[in-house]
Amino acid sequence: VKKVYITTPIYYPNAAPHLGSAYTTIIADFLARLYRALGREAFFLTGTDEHGEKLERKAEELGKTSRELVDEMSRLYKDAWVRLGIRFDRFIRTTEKEHEETVRELLKKIHGKGDIYRGTYNGLYCVGCERYYTEAELVDGKCPYHDAPLEEKDIEAYFFKLAGYRDKLLNFYEKNPQFLPEGREKEIINRVGELEDLCISRPKEQLQWGIELPFDAGHVAYVWVDALLNYVSGAGYGTSKFREVWPPDIQLMAKDITWFHCVIWPALLMSAGLELPRRVVAHGFINVDGRKMSKSLGNMVDPLELADRYGPDLVRFLLVTKLPFREDSNLVREQIPEVHKELAGSVGNLANRVLKLLSGVDVGSFKPDTKLKGSCDGLLGKIRKKAGGFDVTGISALYSQEVPELAHTINSYINETEPWKLEGAAKRDAVLNAYEGLLFLMAFLSPVLVNGWEKFRGVVDAPGMGGLKGFGQNSPGLEPSSSKLIMYER
Numbered sequence: 249v250k251k252v253y254i255t256t257p258i259y260y261p262n263a264a265p266h267l268g269s270a271y272t273t274i275i276a277d278f279l280a281r282l283y284r285a286l287g288r289e290a291f292f293l294t295g296t297d298e299h300g301e302k303l304e305r306k307a308e309e310l311g312k313t314s315r316e317l318v319d320e321m322s323r324l325y326k327d328a329w330v331r332l333g334i335r336f337d338r339f340i341r342t343t344e345k346e347h348e349e350t351v352r353e354l355l356k357k358i359h360g361k362g363d364i365y366r367g368t369y370n371g372l373y374c375v376g377c378e379r380y381y382t383e384a385e386l387v388d389g390k391c392p393y394h395d396a397p398l399e400e401k402d403i404e405a406y407f408f409k410l411a412g413y414r415d416k417l418l419n420f421y422e423k424n425p426q427f428l429p430e431g432r433e434k435e436i437i438n439r440v441g442e443l444e445d446l447c448i449s450r451p452k453e454q455l456q457w458g459i460e461l462p463f464d465a466g467h468v469a470y471v472w473v474d475a476l477l478n479y480v481s482g483a484g485y486g487t488s489k490f491r492e493v494w495p496p497d498i499q500l501m502a503k504d505i506t507w508f509h510c511v512i513w514p515a516l517l518m519s520a521g522l523e524l525p526r527r528v529v530a531h532g533f534i535n536v537d538g539r540k541m542s543k544s545l546g547n548m549v550d551p552l553e554l555a556d557r558y559g560p561d562l563v564r565f566l567l568v569t570k571l572p573f574r575e576d577s578n579l580v581r582e583q584i585p586e587v588h589k590e591l592a593g594s595v596g597n598l599a600n601r602v603l604k605l606l607s608g609v610d611v612g613s614f615k616p617d618t619k620l621k622g623s624c625d626g627l628l629g630k631i632r633k634k635a636g637g638f639d640v641t642g643i644s645a646l647y648s649q650e651v652p653e654l655a656h657t658i659n660s661y662i663n664e665t666e667p668w669k670l671e672g673a674a675k676r677d678a679v680l681n682a683y684e685g686l687l688f689l690m691a692f693l694s695p696v697l698v699n700g701w702e703k704f705r706g707v708v709d710a711p712g713m714g715g716l717k718g719f720g721q722n723s724p725g726l727e728p729s730s731s732k733l734i735m736y737e738r
């Protein structure tokens with residue numbers, strides 16, 4: 249069976265990771281863990297986008313070589329993700345040899361197919377800098393460093409015949425309506441109607457920090473073409489592993505970069521003769537205290553600072569269950585301690601309560617409570633269905649509502665049955681029903697509360713406790729073993 253292949257954008261390592269990049273990466277990690285909990289194998293790729301002018305400039309600014317800067321910064325990303333409980337299967341850096349070779353190989357294919365031609369585009373040249381500028385880079389119409397006027401020059405460059413893919417793209421969207429991100433279909437389809445060819449190279453005298461084109465060493469690949477192909481090289485292109493993984497099932501990102509992923513990306517893949525991804529999934533932007541996050545406003549939220557203070561589980565719980573997925577969200581910093589209290593109060597207290605009751609009964613078979621069992625099985629069925637359809641918005645909705653609510657349902661069950669007043673079989677039934685409910689809840693939350701889940705496992709597997717092994721004989725879809733708890737279809 250094919251592995252569920254999940255990707256995040258590869259981030260520009262010109263600044264430290266922040267809550268926005270942490271959001272996408274935590275959602276991706278949550279999904280990978282959820283699929284594993286459902287018994288599927290998953291492959292989760294993330295990484296850093298290390299070429300291009302932005303990085304070259306930043307390095308110059310800091311008096312470092314580009315290589316030094318990206319080595320240092322990519323380590324920062326990797327470490328940050330680990331501290332947030334993120335477990336990627338592969339962290340790709342676009343400056344790796346393996347990636348550079350894959351990019352060259354695919355560009356050779358695309359070139360061989362006749363989809364790349366040499367042309368010119370009209371550029372603005374600064375003699376002082378010996379490089380071209382784009383309109384956007386100019387300050388008052390001039391080079392940001394020199395006072396001299398810019399010269400118009402024709403730049404030799406390579407173009408990808410993107411316009412030729414217009415009908416093929418439209419046809420693909422029509423046949424695969426789940427591919428485009430929900431709510432953004434119209435906007436993309438309209439723009440595809442006016443597609444132009446894409447310049448895919450920069451002359452080396454303008455940019456050194458890039459991948460040389462395989463058919464012209466005087467030019468390097470445009471950074472977006474280089475970056476998009478990370479999903480191919482990161483999946484192990486050219487090795488036997490590639491077949492187990494390709495194509496991507498869920499490509500997560502915010503709405504800022506959907507154009508590249510919905511249009512340029514599939515066209516490149518069509519040209520290279522590779523199967524197309526199943527779904528591009530776009531989430532909203534996180535705003536903080538009602539404003540866009542920015543250093544000058546002083547409202548930047550550092551996910552690592554939060555993780556140090558409250559633990560990584562709180563950061564993950566906050567991002568997965570408290571923010572709307574598709575729309576822009578507003579994180580109110582003042583509310584973070586409340587969410588922390590809520591998590592401890594609902595899940596933490598419930599677990600303690602049930603485990604205390606459990607220590608007074610013999611674990612064995614019991615009469616299931618139809619209502620509580622129905623809630624658990626019903627929710628498992630819903631999660632399975634949404635996951636089976638790769639419906640990330642749907643999964644996210646269940647995790648903002650029904651999963652946290654299950655904690656209250658179990659609590660009410662305990663309050664109603666009052667097992668401490670019962671004896672014998674009646675007591676055992678009440679306690680073990682609550683315990684099984686807790687196992688479901690913890691199984692559902694295990695992709696979110698990664699430390700909490702480990703801790704829970706340690707406690708229930710201790711001698712004299714309920715354990716996980718062999719438990720769940722009443723559950724048609726829960727397979728507990730001492731090492732993991734699998735929600736699967738029996």
Ligand code: MSP
Nearest residue numbers: 257258259260268269272297475476501502533534
């Ligand atoms: N390097 C490119 C992506 C290449 S992928 C082939 C890039 N990098 S980036 O560092 O700018 O990252 C953009 C992504 O970071 C967004 O698409 C989103 O996943 C995440 N976010 C950045 N700021 C964010 C918020 N404020 N809120 C939510 N996500 C945010 O673009």
